[in-house]
Amino acid sequence: MKTFYGTELPNPLMLGTAQYPSPAILEQAFRESGAGVATVSLRREGAGGAGQTFWAMIRDLGVLILPNTAGCHTVKEAVTTAQMAREVFGTPWIKLELIGHTDSLQPDVFQLVEAARILTEDGFQVFPYTTDDLIVGERLLGAGCEVLMPWGAPIGSGRGLNNEYALRAMRAEFPDVPLVVDAGIGLPSHAAHAMELGYDAVLLNTAVARAGDPAAMARAMALAIDAGRLAHEADPIEARDMAEPSTPVIGKAFLS
Amino acid sequence: MTVYSVIGAGVAGLAVATELVARRAKVQVFDPGGPPGPHGCSWWAGGMLAPWCEYENAEEPVLRLGQQAIGWWAEKTEITRRGTLVVANARDLPDLRRFARRTERFREAKNGEIAELEPDLHGFGKGLFFADEAHLDPRKALQDLHRGLRDNGVEFHRKLAPTGLENAIDCRGLHARDLLYDLRGVKGEMLVIRCPDVTLTRPVRLLHPRMPLYIVPRGDGVYMLGATMIESEDSSRITARSMLELLSAAYALNPAFGEAEVLEIGVDLRPAFPDNLPRIRRLGRTIYANGLYRHGYLLAPALAQGVADLALENKHSEMVDEDRA
Numbered sequence A: 001m002k003t004f005y006g007t008e009l010p011n012p013l014m015l016g017t018a019q020y021p022s023p024a025i026l027e028q029a030f031r032e033s034g035a036g037v038a039t040v041s042l043r044r045e046g047a048g049g050a051g052q053t054f055w056a057m058i059r060d061l062g063v064l065i066l067p068n069t070a071g072c073h074t075v076k077e078a079v080t081t082a083q084m085a086r087e088v089f090g091t092p093w094i095k096l097e098l099i100g101h102t103d104s105l106q107p108d109v110f111q112l113v114e115a116a117r118i119l120t121e122d123g124f125q126v127f128p129y130t131t132d133d134l135i136v137g138e139r140l141l142g143a144g145c146e147v148l149m150p151w152g153a154p155i156g157s158g159r160g161l162n163n164e165y166a167l168r169a170m171r172a173e174f175p176d177v178p179l180v181v182d183a184g185i186g187l188p189s190h191a192a193h194a195m196e197l198g199y200d201a202v203l204l205n206t207a208v209a210r211a212g213d214p215a216a217m218a219r220a221m222a223l224a225i226d227a228g229r230l231a232h233e234a235d236p237i238e239a240r241d242m243a244e245p246s247t248p249v250i251g252k253a254f255l256s
Numbered sequence B: 001m002t003v004y005s006v007i008g009a010g011v012a013g014l015a016v017a018t019e020l021v022a023r024r025a026k027v028q029v030f031d032p033g034g035p036p037g038p039h040g041c042s043w044w045a046g047g048m049l050a051p052w053c054e055y056e057n058a059e060e061p062v063l064r065l066g067q068q069a070i071g072w073w074a075e076k077t078e079i080t081r082r083g084t085l086v087v088a089n090a091r092d093l094p095d096l097r098r099f100a101r102r103t104e105r106f107r108e109a110k111n112g113e114i115a116e117l118e119p120d121l122h123g124f125g126k127g128l129f130f131a132d133e134a135h136l137d138p139r140k141a142l143q144d145l146h147r148g149l150r151d152n153g154v155e156f157h158r159k160l161a162p163t164g165l166e167n168a169i170d171c172r173g174l175h176a177r178d179l180l181y182d183l184r185g186v187k188g189e190m191l192v193i194r195c196p197d198v199t200l201t202r203p204v205r206l207l208h209p210r211m212p213l214y215i216v217p218r219g220d221g222v223y224m225l226g227a228t229m230i231e232s233e234d235s236s237r238i239t240a241r242s243m244l245e246l247l248s249a250a251y252a253l254n255p256a257f258g259e260a261e262v263l264e265i266g267v268d269l270r271p272a273f274p275d276n277l278p279r280i281r282r283l284g285r286t287i288y289a290n291g292l293y294r295h296g297y298l299l300a301p302a303l304a305q306g307v308a309d310l311a312l313e314n315k316h317s318e319m320v321d322e323d324r325a
Helices: A023-033 A052-060 A075-089 A109-121 A134-142 A164-173 A188-196 A214-233 B011-022 B051-057 B060-074 B090-101 B113-117 B138-151 B240-253 B255-259 B296-313
Strands: A013-016 A037-041 A064-068 A093-096 A125-130 A180-182 A201-204 B003-007 B026-030 B084-088 B107-109 B127-130 B134-136 B155-157 B168-170 B184-194 B204-207 B213-219 B222-226 B261-272 B279-283 B286-290 B320-324
Touching: A013 A023, A013 A214, A023 A052, A023 A214, A037 A052, A037 A201, A052 A075, A052 B184, A064 A075, A075 A093, A075 A109, A093 A109, A109 A125, A109 A134, A125 A134, A134 A164, A188 A201, A188 A214, A201 A214, B003 B011, B011 B026, B011 B138, B011 B286, B011 B296, B051 B060, B060 B134, B060 B296, B084 B090, B084 B113, B090 B127, B090 B204, B107 B113, B113 B127, B134 B138, B138 B155, B138 B296, B184 B240, B204 B240, B213 B240, B222 B240, B240 B255, B279 B296, B286 B296, B296 B320
Parallel strands: A013 A037, A013 A201, A037 A064, A064 A093, A093 A125, A180 A201, B003 B026, B003 B168, B026 B155, B084 B204, B168 B286, B279 B320
Antiparallel strands: B084 B127, B107 B127, B184 B222, B184 B261, B204 B213, B213 B222, B279 B286
C-alpha cells in the first residue's frame, strides 16, 4: 500500500465528521467503519478555540486527523484556516478545499494550485481536493503535493463516479502517487468502484452521516472498500463482448 | 417537610419546579438572573412542539417522550395547534423525500394544498403537513410557569444557590458543565423579525441540504427564524454567514420578508450530551437534570416528570443514567 507523506493508513477509508445526528452516532460510525482517518472542518466551528469540546471528541476517536479547509473560497482564507488547523491538531496534514462555485461546490483549481504551493513551502503536507483534470493534477504535484484527491462527483451529491474514464486516466497517468476519490460517493458500490479502479483510498462523509442508520452505512462502506481493494489486487478479468464458457466444451458428452 | 431547591429558572428548572409542586412537594427556586429573560437559552428557543418532525434527525425517545409535551403545555400556557408545514424548493425535492421516509404522522400536501394552508407561501409545489404538531411562544410559556409557581407559593431567590444544599436539583444548563464531564455547548443563532406583509399561521420548515431552517409565527406579524446548529461554544456573536442563511431562507419562503424589520438577534449555547438526549443524574445530594439540546420545550415535561419520579418516589425513569446518592 502506498504511504501518505510517509504514513501508512491502517485502512483506506477516510471518513468526515460533519452532519451526524449526534457525536455519539459519529463515534459509532467510526467504530463500525474502522476508518483510519477522520477529516474535520474548522472554518465555521471557529476561531478562538470555540470548537474545542467537539475537537476533543474527534481526537478521542484515536484515528489520524486530517483537518480541512471546507467552506474557504479564497487562498487567503484557506491558508489562515490551515495554519489554525495545524495549531489545533498539531499535524502538518491539511485537506485543501477551495470552493469556486457556491451551488456545485466545484473546486477552484487555479486558487487551489496557488494555495498548495504556499502551504507546501510553509511545511504543510497538502491533500488537495481537485477535479479529475490531469493537467491540474500535474500542477498540484509541481506545487509540492504528494497526494491527489480527485472528485467522484460534486460534494454531497451521492452520484458516484461521474467520469470513470477520467479517473482511470488519472490512475494511469500517476501510477506512483497516492490517489483518493474524494466527494460524490453515495453508495458502497461507488466506493468499491473507486477501489476497483486502483485508487488508494476513498474519502466520504455525507453518505454515512446523513444515512438513516449511519453506523450501518459506515460498516457497509468499509466492507465495500475492502471488497474493491481485494478485487483490484486480484487482477480482475477483462470485460468482453462474447460469452466465454467457464466449462470447456470439447470433450463434453454429446447428448442432444 | 422536605424542601426541594431547584437551581436555574430556564425551561428545565421551571418545568421541574412545576411538576414537583403539582405533586405537592415544597419547592424554592434559585437563579441569580432573576425571572425568565435573555440570560437563559430557552428564552431564544423556537417553541415548536414537533416530535414527528424532529424524529427526522433525533433518537427515538424524542419522538415518544415529545408527544406528551403538547398536552402538558396546554394545561400551563397558550399553545397553537395548527401543525407544521415542511417544504423544499424544486431542486431540493430529494431532501423532502428523505424527510418523509424518516418521519411519520404527516400527509403530503400538493396540488395547491400548500396555498390553501398558507396562502402567503408561493411557488412550493409539494410539501408535508404534520397536522398534529403545535407551537407555543417560549417567553410567554416561561412567564406563565413562573407566575403559576409564584401563585402556588414557590419562593424565587435572585441569587446563587448556597453550597451544600440538601435536595438540590441542578437545572443550570451549560453552567453545570464543570460538574457534568460529558456536557457540551452547541451554538444556535436566531433572528426575530417583524413583517406585517406576510401572514403565516404555523411553523414552516424549509429543507435545504446545507441549512435546514424554520420560521415560527409569534403573532402580530412577528416571526422567529431559526436556528443554526454549530459545534462551537462561542456565544458572543452571530456570524454574517448565519445571518445571510437565516434571512435567505425567509426570503425564499416569501420575498416580502426582504422588507422585514430585524427586531432581535439571538445567540446562545444549547446544553447537550453526546447522544443529544437529556439526562438525569443523582450525584450525592444533588440531582442534575440537563442536556435538553434543541428540545427544551419538547422534552422539558418528560424531564420534569423523570426528576419528580426520582426525587419523590425514588423511581428511575429512562433518562436517569447515573445514581450515586
